[in-house]
Every structure is written in structure tokens, then in C-alpha cells.
Amino acid sequence: TGLFLAMHYSPDASTAFSSIAHITRDVNYGWIIRYLHANGASMFFICLFLHIGRGLYYGSFLYSETWNIGIILLLA
Numbered sequence: 001t002g003l004f005l006a007m008h009y010s011p012d013a014s015t016a017f018s019s020i021a022h023i024t025r026d027v028n029y030g031w032i033i034r035y036l037h038a039n040g041a042s043m044f045f046i047c048l049f050l051h052i053g054r055g056l057y058y059g060s061f062l063y064s065e066t067w068n069i070g071i072i073l074l075l076a
Helices: 002-008 016-025 030-058 064-075
Strands: none
Touching: 002 016, 002 030, 016 030
């Protein structure tokens, strides 16, 4: 969804709001793509915070091998 939105978005300060209005009103199904993108990004961060919280609760950070694998996966 982000790639589709990027094709129609203008990051200039004077035209950013109008490009969002253009996506929402004029692009076919632009409003639903924007809705899916916003909710998908929110769900990604909710899952990320739940994963971090679970790791803190179970003490997974104490195991250096698990920690290193997590960092490698994050950077990959």
C-alpha cells in the first residue's frame, strides 16, 4: 500500500495536504488504500510492542544467543 500511496503523494510542504486530499477523493479506491495503510502500520507497531513486552516478561533478553539472533533479524 505504501508504494501505491507514494506514487500519488507529494512531500512538498505546500502541496502535502492537497496530495492527501487528491488520494482520498480522486484516486480510484484511494481512500481504502490509505485506510489499509494506516491500520496496517498501526497493527505492525502494536505487534512489535507486544513482542518486546513478551520478551521482557519472559526474560528473553538474558540469553545472549537469542538477543543476537533478534538483532540480526532486525537488521536483515
